[in-house]
Amino acid sequence: MGQHSCCNKQKVKRGLWSPEEDEKLKNYISTYGHGSWSSLPRFAGLQRCGKSCRLRWINYLRPDLKKGNFSSEETELIIELQRILGNRWAQIAKHLPGRTDNEVKNFWNSAIKKKHISQNLFDQAPFSNLSRSNSNFPQYSEFNQVYIPTQPPSPVQGIDFGEFKADQLSHSAIMLTTSPSSAPACPLGYLPQFIDRQQQILRPEDYSIVSSDQYPFFATNKLLDQNPSTMLPVLPKVLESIAGSSNFPSERLYANDMLASSDDIEYIKPIMPACSTLSSSSMSQTSSASSFSLSQLPCSGTMFVNPSLPPRWVP
C-alpha cells in the first residue's frame, strides 16, 4: 500500500486520535484556521498527515457537528435523497445540517441498507403499488434495522394499544394479508412486523392491522417454528397471491431473504386462533395449519390487537 503524497514526506502516526492530538488540532484551527491541510500538521505539531487532520476535523472536531442518533425525519430524508442522488454522500450530507458524509454513509450502510433491500423486494412484488397507494398502508420509518409502520392504519385509530410483551404471544408473529378471491384489485398483502431485540417488546406500532378490504391472519414462519422461544426480529414478508385464486397460498411466498417454496406452506399457520368471531369452519381449517382456503375466511373486517384483550376480528 502506497502512502498518500501528503503523508510520505515524514513519519506520520495512524490509527485512532488521542485526546491530546484532538486538542492540538482544535486549538490550532480555532486560532489560525486550517489553511493548507498539507502544512497544518507541521505548524500544529502533529505527527499526522494533512489528510488525516482534515478528516478528523470534518468528521469529529468541527464545532457545528450534530451528535447523537439520526431522527426519523433525517432518516426519511436520507432515504429519499439516496433514491434521488444515489451514493453521493457529500451531496446528501449537505441537506442534513451538522451531519457529515461519512456519518451518513455509515448510517446508510449499517442501519438503512438492509431494510432497503427488503423494501426493494417488496417494491418488486407484483401489485405492490396498489397497496402503497392505499391510504391505509402504514408509513415506515427506521427502527433498529427493519422497516416498521409508524402509525396504525385508519380503522384502528383512537384505540389505546399500549405496549405488550412479546412473550405474551404464543409465537413471534408475522401477519400476512391477502385478498379474497372476490377482490381482484387487491391481490397483495404486506406485513411489517417487528420485535425489538433489546427490549423484547412488540410495540403497538409494530404490528399491522388490516383494513376492511383485506383478509388478515397471523402466521408463524418456518424458522420461528423451529425455535419458538428465540426472540428474533421478524422480517417483512410479502405474500403474493394471484387475483382470483381461491386457495392460499397458491403462488409464491416472498421473504426478505428467501423465496420460499410451496413446501413451506405447512409452516405457515395462524398463531391467534382465539379470533373468536372467525367461523368455526375457518377456525378448524386455520388451526390445522396445513392448508386452508380464502373462501373459508370472513369476507371483510378488521383485526384488532390489544394488549389487554384477545385478538378480535370485527367483520
Place this chain on the structure above:
DNA sequence: AAGTTCGCCAACCGCACGGGC
C-alpha cells in the same frame, strides 16, 4: 465466565478533479 460472533463507526485508501506552473 470465557470465547466467539456481530455490528458500528472512525479512519484509511485509492481515485478523480481542479488549479498552478
Place this chain on the structure above:
DNA sequence: CGCCCGTGCGGTTGGCGAACT
C-alpha cells in the same frame, strides 16, 4: 499540454464494544 500537488469523495477496513453462545 502535461505534470505536480492539494483537496474532496466514496468504498473499504479494522478495532472495539456489545451481544450471543
